[in-house]
Amino acid sequence: MRAEERSGWLLSAPYVAFLLAFALYPVVFALVLVFLRWDLVTEPAFAGGDNLRLLAHDGRFWQAVGNTFVFLSIHLPLQLVTALALALALNRPLALRAFWRAAFFLPVVISGAVVAILWSALYATDVGLINRLLVRVGLAPVAWLTNPATAMPAIAAMVTWKNVGFYVIIYLAGLQYIPRSCLEAIELEGATAWQRFRHVTLPMLLPQTILVVTLSTINGFQLFIEPYVMTGGGPLRRTYSIVLYLYTNAFSYQKMGYAATIGVALAAIIGAVVLVQRRLIGKAEAL
Amino acid sequence: MSTLRRVGLYAALTLAALTFIYPFLWMISSTLKPPFDVGTLELIPDRITLDNYRTMWVRAPFGRALLNSALVATTITAAVLVLGSMTAYAMARLRFRGQPALNAITVVVLLIPGQLTLIPLYTLIVKLGWIDTYAALIVPYLFNATAILMMRQFFLQIPHSLIDAARMDGMGEMRILFSIFWPLAKPVLAIVAIFTFMGSWNEVLWPLLVVREQQLMTLPQLLTVFALGGGAGSLGVSLASAMVLVVPVVIAYVFLQRYFIESMAGSGTKG
Numbered sequence: 001m002r003a004e005e006r007s008g009w010l011l012s013a014p015y016v017a018f019l020l021a022f023a024l025y026p027v028v029f030a031l032v033l034v035f036l037r038w039d040l041v042t043e044p045a046f047a048g049g050d051n052l053r054l055l056a057h058d059g060r061f062w063q064a065v066g067n068t069f070v071f072l073s074i075h076l077p078l079q080l081v082t083a084l085a086l087a088l089a090l091n092r093p094l095a096l097r098a099f100w101r102a103a104f105f106l107p108v109v110i111s112g113a114v115v116a117i118l119w120s121a122l123y124a125t126d127v128g129l130i131n132r133l134l135v136r137v138g139l140a141p142v143a144w145l146t147n148p149a150t151a152m153p154a155i156a157a158m159v160t161w162k163n164v165g166f167y168v169i170i171y172l173a174g175l176q177y178i179p180r181s182c183l184e185a186i187e188l189e190g191a192t193a194w195q196r197f198r199h200v201t202l203p204m205l206l207p208q209t210i211l212v213v214t215l216s217t218i219n220g221f222q223l224f225i226e227p228y229v230m231t232g233g234g235p236l237r238r239t240y241s242i243v244l245y246l247y248t249n250a251f252s253y254q255k256m257g258y259a260a261t262i263g264v265a266l267a268a269i270i271g272a273v274v275l276v277q278r279r280l281i282g283k284a285e286a287l
Numbered sequence: 288m289s290t291l292r293r294v295g296l297y298a299a300l301t302l303a304a305l306t307f308i309y310p311f312l313w314m315i316s317s318t319l320k321p322p323f324d325v326g327t328l329e330l331i332p333d334r335i336t337l338d339n340y341r342t343m344w345v346r347a348p349f350g351r352a353l354l355n356s357a358l359v360a361t362t363i364t365a366a367v368l369v370l371g372s373m374t375a376y377a378m379a380r381l382r383f384r385g386q387p388a389l390n391a392i393t394v395v396v397l398l399i400p401g402q403l404t405l406i407p408l409y410t411l412i413v414k415l416g417w418i419d420t421y422a423a424l425i426v427p428y429l430f431n432a433t434a435i436l437m438m439r440q441f442f443l444q445i446p447h448s449l450i451d452a453a454r455m456d457g458m459g460e461m462r463i464l465f466s467i468f469w470p471l472a473k474p475v476l477a478i479v480a481i482f483t484f485m486g487s488w489n490e491v492l493w494p495l496l497v498v499r500e501q502q503l504m505t506l507p508q509l510l511t512v513f514a515l516g517g518g519a520g521s522l523g524v525s526l527a528s529a530m531v532l533v534v535p536v537v538i539a540y541v542f543l544q545r546y547f548i549e550s551m552a553g554s555g556t557k558g
Binding site: 004005006007008009011012014015016018019021022023025026027029030033038040086089094095098099100101102103104105106107108109110111112113114117118119120121122124127129132133136161165166169170173218221222224225228229242243246247250251256259260263264266267270 | 296297299300303304306307308310311313314317325327328370373374376377378381382383384385386389392396399400401402403404405406407408409410411413426427429430435459460461485488489491492495496506507508510511514515522525526529532533536537540544545547548551552
């Protein structure tokens with residue numbers, strides 16, 4: 001064997017072993033688990049299509065899916081608008097530019113667990129910062145996390161706050177590639193600031209917009225620590241997320257087969273939603 | 288831009304920056320207030336007390352959790368850099384039969400959603416008897432496909448003449464990697480190190496699944512369990528415990544913010 005051939009195999013052998021154990025095996029076994037009933041204590045039993053049938057009729061699972069769509073319907077527009085607005089504000093010669101950017105990015109580096117605990121305190125009905133501010137300006141306090149109508153929107157707003165700095169950076173990178181000459185040319189033709197934004201900036205940021213939509217969608221389907229810490233999935237299961245339901249099935253009910261089935265379904269739903277979004281954004285662009 | 292618009296812009300930026308920073312300032316201030324003052328709007332407490340910190344330190348093993356988190360995140364980061372760069376070097380610069388397949392598989396691995404493999408990985412850890420061990424927290428993260436692809440991309444740009452010259456001098460592949468490639472690849476290694484460390488430091492779902500023994504919990508996990516289990520008992524104590532996790536990160540962030548932003552935004556990883 002050539003020396004290079006041997007070194008190649010030697011250097012990548014640990015990685016190949018890792019892939020077999022921690023990538024290939026789990027993917028294959030996820031599909032096997034869909035057809036098993038297993039509590040990790042007794043021997044696994046063949047369950048046929050039971051897990052899939054249960055999933056199809058499981059109101060709690062579909063409510064979690066519905067909750068995620070409620071979350072996304074608030075989170076996505078909010079995320080796009082705030083990220084783009086902040087990026088546009090930063091995309092000019094500014095004093096303290098690095099400071100503003102660092103300030104917006106700060107929550108991104110903080111653990112989701114901390115952010116969830118902090119925002120539970122901010123949203124608290126009696127002693128929370130937000131309600132104290134509302135009372136100070138003469139408004140009535142809101143039961144943010146205990147009212148079924150406001151709990152999920154409150155979490156969606158918080159997640160937007162946590163992640164927006166990340167998407168600002170993505171939009172800022174995109175804005176640097178828009179040639180100044182392009183904007184100047186249509187300004188000479190008498191285009192207003194809004195027209196310049198609508199017909200040059202926005203279309204040229206399409207790749208970034210697709211990225212922001214895709215990443216925040218995937219992120220939204222992974223919602224876990226926020227409802228786990230802040231609401232426990234309530235009130236009235238309105239903030240129960242798919243991953244929280246998966247976790248509960250695995251950890252509290254010891255239903256490995258069913259939890260894995262939820263995982264497979266979740267992966268399929270994410271794939272389908274991201275594909276549909278790309279189609280829709282592509283079509284909207286063609287108009 | 289007119290002066291008026293300029294003033295408006297800076298006012299808006301200040302308001303936006305406050306929205307992101309003020310909650311953290313309020314958090315720090317709340318941890319220093321006695322129970323009855325927690326939550327008041329004043330940032331500077333009337334009476335400063337360290338009781339909240341004393342209480343949380345006594346009630347749960349936060350010192351131990353800090354060590355656990357540091358140990359786990361450091362080990363994973365070192366492995367991702369050392370083992371990952373060996374793999375990336377082979378994939379970029381060595382011709383061997385499996386190489387094209389390995390490149391393709393690594394891209395596919397990136398696309399596997401974590402939720403799909405979460406439960407099978409958990410059952411694997413149970414079967415290996417790794418529940419409540421450091422191995423459960425570390426081993427599944429020893430390699431990272433994003434990191435390997437980033438390092439491979441960088442290694443591809445290093446001129447081949449450098450490798451040829453080193454081989455003529457009788458250097459082995461490992462020495463070429465660590466004494467020639469590593470010094471050249473410092474920027475990309477720094478980016479990989481930051482997002483790997485942060486990802487591990489902030490991870491909470493996986494520890495919640497595989498660790499139940501309090502002495503082995505990582506910081507975000509202990510914090511979550513402490514806040515949810517009612518161990519904290521009060522808002523001030525619960526926020527004080529969150530500070531243990533925040534302070535090291537914020538100190539590192541203040542000094543290395545450019546690298547943090549580049550690293551976490553570039554990798555597509557969020558904490």
